[in-house]
Amino acid sequence: MPEDSRRNTARIPVIDLGTNRMAFLDRREGKVRFAFPQMTITDDEIKAxxxxxxxxxxxxxxxxxxxxxxxxxxxxxxxSIHARMGQETILAVATQHWIIVGVYDKELEPARETQLVEVLAGLISDDTKAERMIGLLSDLIDKKGR
Structure with missing residues (x-):
């Protein structure tokens, strides 16, 4: 492998989001667009x-x-919102259109939380990226369920 190829490959970050549950919420419509595994987030919870x-x-x-x-x-x-109940930690990140909610079964270290906020915000930085991510995640879940 040429040296340039190795250098470019090494710069690609691999980040494990590590969530137990995740949801993409449409902030404007007040609806859950994607949740895995199934989360029951009410319209009132989204508005709140x-x-x-x-x-x-x-x-x-x-x-x-x-x-x-x-x-x-x-x-x-x-x-972003970082919250906790017992051993469970929640991290929510928002833009004008989207909110991503990740639920974790452990406490997040501040450096890890900052990294996750940046990654999640990047996933929803514009409508096209968010729609694409929702589609990819849905396809992945469908394939695993077969």
Missing amino acids: LAADFDDPARARANGIRVDGTRYSTLSVDTR
């Missing part, structure tokens, strides 16, 4: 999450509710 990103003080004071579970907020701003 969107409002929490618009007003981080609200999430800081009240915590957040996702999939019927109330999480205590650890950190929040207009781009």
Whole structure:
């Protein structure tokens, strides 16, 4: 393999999102577009999450509710929410159109959380990327289920 090829290959990051559950939420329509494994996120929970990103003080004071579970907020701003309930940690990342929610069965280290926020934000940085990611994930799940 030529040296240039090895150098280019080495720069491609491989990142394990490590989630137990993940959901792509359409913020404008207030609907779940993709969830795996199945998460029951209500329209009211989506609206509340969107409002929490618009007003981080609200999430800081009240915590957040996702999939019927109330999480205590650890950190929040207009781009990401990091919350916890027992051993479960949730990381939500938002743009104007999308919210991605990842649920983890362990505490996230601050450096890992920052890395995940950047990766998740990249997945939904524009509508085309988000739609493509939803399609790819759906196809992958369909193939595994066969």
